[in-house]
Amino acid sequence: xxxxxxxxxxxxxxxxxxxxxxxxxxxxxxxxxxxxxxxxxxxxxxxxxxxxxxxxxxxxxxxxxxxxxxxxxxxxxxxxxxxxxxxxxxxxxxxxxxxxxxxxxxxxxxxxxxxxxxxxxxxxxxxxxxxxxxxxxxxxxxxxxxxxxxxxxxxxxxxxxxxxxxxxxxxxxxxxxxxxxxx
Numbered sequence: 001x002x003x004x005x006x007x008x009x010x011x012x013x014x015x016x017x018x019x020x021x022x023x024x025x026x027x028x029x030x031x032x033x034x035x036x037x038x039x040x041x042x043x044x045x046x047x048x049x050x051x052x053x054x055x056x057x058x059x060x061x062x063x064x065x066x067x068x069x070x071x072x073x074x075x076x077x078x079x080x081x082x083x084x085x086x087x088x089x090x091x092x093x094x095x096x097x098x099x100x101x102x103x104x105x106x107x108x109x110x111x112x113x114x115x116x117x118x119x120x121x122x123x124x125x126x127x128x129x130x131x132x133x134x135x136x137x138x139x140x141x142x143x144x145x146x147x148x149x150x151x152x153x154x155x156x157x158x159x160x161x162x163x164x165x166x167x168x169x170x171x172x173x174x175x176x177x178x179x180x181x182x183x
Contacts, residue, residue: 047108052153052183060088060103062182068092068099071178072161097163103183104156111154118156119149134181138173146172152183 060083065076076099080091086106092099106114119126122139129136129150134157136150146169148159159176167175 045109047111047154049108049111049151049154051108052105052155056183057088057103057105057155060101061090061092062101062103063090063092063179065092067179072099072163072172072175073167074099074161074163097161100158100160100162101182102156102158102160104158106154106156108154111151115151115156129177140169144169146176148173148176148179150181152181155183157182 060081061079065079068074068076074092074094074097076092076094078093080093082089082091086104088103088105090101092101104118119137124142124145125138125140127138127140129138129148132150134150134152136148139147139149141147146161150157159179161172161176
């Protein structure tokens with residue numbers, strides 16, 4: 001008699017452990033396919049952008065001094081490269097001010113979240129550059145500064161001019177847009 005009572009037990013155990021089919025799962029989903037593994041909650045999402053080749057960032061002074069002079073009118077006397085963790089940068093210094101280039105490398109998987117947080121944490125007015133392929137945007141600081149931000153693969157780029165008696169906003173925007181996009 002005992003074997004007859006235990007006969008349905010393997011089927012109940014199989015269903016309780018997820019071994020049966022789930023008619024509520026949509027066709028083609030992992031739960032609808034017998035033997036398919038369910039996605040893990042610990043699996044990282046797929047990268048939304050591709051990682052840049054580190055060789056392209058070997059020299060953080062991506063602009064030539066003549067490019068800064070031609071676009072922004074600052075005669076560059078010296079360049080100072082710097083590396084601070086995941087941020088690389090270069091200061092282009094002249095007698096009347098400087099231009100700072102920051103290259104902030106983000107994990108490609110979390111690029112969208114990192115850049116969204118970066119944008120919301122910046123002070124001042126922010127506006128997008130219309131129809132820009134690099135999703136460029138302007139940051140206008142209360143002190144009158146104009147900063148150009150854009151994205152290349154998994155790198156957030158900032159071009160920050162700091163001049164004595166800086167140009168008006170429109171002139172600075174026009175000059176910054178003349179610079180080639182790096183990296």
